[in-house]
Amino acid sequence: MSFDLVFFGGTGDLTWRKLMPALFQAFRHGKLPADGRILAVAREEQDDQRYRQWLGERLQRVEDAKRPSEQEFAQFAELVHYRRMDLSRPDDYSGLKAWLDERSADTAVLYLATSPHLFPQICEQLGAVGLNRPNVRVVLEKPLGHDLASAQRINRIVGSVFGEEQALRIDHYLGKPAVQNLMALRFGNALFEPLWRRDSIANIQITLAESIGVGSRGDFYDGTGALRDMIQNHALQLLTMVAMEPPSSHDADAIRDEKLKVLRSLKPFDEQSVLRDVVRGQYRKGMAEDGVVIGYLDEERVPPNSHCETFVALRTEVQNWRWAGVPFYLRTGKRLAERDAQIVVNFRPTPHSIFPGASQPNKLVIKLQPEDGLELHLLAAKGNVQGESLVPVSLDLDFDKAFAENRVGAYERLLLEAIAGRLNLFVRSDEQEQAWRWVEPILQTWQRSDGAAGGPRPYAAGTWGPAAASALVARDGFSWAEEQ
Numbered sequence: 001m002s003f004d005l006v007f008f009g010g011t012g013d014l015t016w017r018k019l020m021p022a023l024f025q026a027f028r029h030g031k032l033p034a035d036g037r038i039l040a041v042a043r044e045e046q047d048d049q050r051y052r053q054w055l056g057e058r059l060q061r062v063e064d065a066k067r068p069s070e071q072e073f074a075q076f077a078e079l080v081h082y083r084r085m086d087l088s089r090p091d092d093y094s095g096l097k098a099w100l101d102e103r104s105a106d107t108a109v110l111y112l113a114t115s116p117h118l119f120p121q122i123c124e125q126l127g128a129v130g131l132n133r134p135n136v137r138v139v140l141e142k143p144l145g146h147d148l149a150s151a152q153r154i155n156r157i158v159g160s161v162f163g164e165e166q167a168l169r170i171d172h173y174l175g176k177p178a179v180q181n182l183m184a185l186r187f188g189n190a191l192f193e194p195l196w197r198r199d200s201i202a203n204i205q206i207t208l209a210e211s212i213g214v215g216s217r218g219d220f221y222d223g224t225g226a227l228r229d230m231i232q233n234h235a236l237q238l239l240t241m242v243a244m245e246p247p248s249s250h251d252a253d254a255i256r257d258e259k260l261k262v263l264r265s266l267k268p269f270d271e272q273s274v275l276r277d278v279v280r281g282q283y284r285k286g287m288a289e290d291g292v293v294i295g296y297l298d299e300e301r302v303p304p305n306s307h308c309e310t311f312v313a314l315r316t317e318v319q320n321w322r323w324a325g326v327p328f329y330l331r332t333g334k335r336l337a338e339r340d341a342q343i344v345v346n347f348r349p350t351p352h353s354i355f356p357g358a359s360q361p362n363k364l365v366i367k368l369q370p371e372d373g374l375e376l377h378l379l380a381a382k383g384n385v386q387g388e389s390l391v392p393v394s395l396d397l398d399f400d401k402a403f404a405e406n407r408v409g410a411y412e413r414l415l416l417e418a419i420a421g422r423l424n425l426f427v428r429s430d431e432q433e434q435a436w437r438w439v440e441p442i443l444q445t446w447q448r449s450d451g452a453a454g455g456p457r458p459y460a461a462g463t464w465g466p467a468a469a470s471a472l473v474a475r476d477g478f479s480w481a482e483e484q
């Protein structure tokens, strides 16, 4: 199979930090189809040689195990080309088409790693020169829009040029091995399915915690915030995979139809429930792993009176027969106590205890990062004292260790899926719009309450966020995993 892969935004942060390193790994693992060309396009005037040199320097900055040897890089670099393009000039798109037409590759993947406000313009221009033919796919990086109306506008324009099966919307969490494992856990095993419902489950917690701050991305982040950056996409995608009904096949639309049903079943927010069930926070100076760190308002390129949230915790419900009444708590934040992404399924307690001491309900922890694994928390008797209390024990599976050889990173996986044209791991436009529809009342309520008294609650860097987040869960008689 032959392919051409074009990165718009070829000198941008995403291309350097994520896409090229991932592509190099795919190359190293022998997964990249042999007959391929990679083209970076950007505004700068330079030639293939200079771009390759630049790329070589960038690829030396990745972690040791992922760094290319001189020989490996020389082979990889031969696939890489550079082309100057001004994205507003129609002639430059004709030039791109001519480059692609130099040979007719089976597939052309056009990856838009640019600012999303350029997506409509780029897609229209691609359509105008006929680069929407059936063997072309376009990959759209998040964030896709900043609210429902802007997402719909982008989707409408992209959709007027490309068919739905040609437009691949990235949510890089879907490429993480642990997220794929969640599908395997639920639909490749019969064990949990009878328990996977309101009768056995007390609550579900999804935490995407980061220990880093916003760093040099202050200007982007301040216009975005944690709700748009992490909840509208990554956290909701995880929720759909936890809560969805078994799809009838592994087919992309069979899966995405079920995910969409979950999004449509989420309890809608109104102003009152936003104020009650959503907590927003902003980090202040505090202690992180590497010592004292500054607060959000002191970060580079952040306005001094910003109300941008760097933390969100919320409570929702999936209103259907399987889940009615079960709280789903979602939480994300920057500068939290740890980098830790996990889904915790808290089971109901036993109906009656015959052992002394407090009984502890079972818990299944699906760990996404930093480790990728599963923990099943049970109770056991040590067996040496009569009338003893039970002690907590856990079954611990470490997938990183078990499958070390075969693990591929999220972007590597997604790039390979895009080249192969498999859509399972990409988000359909209706899913994405439904997710915006659901978060929109939160955005609107915050905007209205942003006056003197409103705004996010402060929390010290290096903690688990504002105390109100614990109160949100405690109100239902529960606690977050780290407090249990």
Ligand code: BG6
Residues within 6 Å of the ligand: 210, 229, 341
């Ligand atoms: C991105 C967000 O989508 O995900 C970033 O824009 C965030 O703000 C990142 O840091 C987290 O991804 P990961 O894979 O490191 O959990």
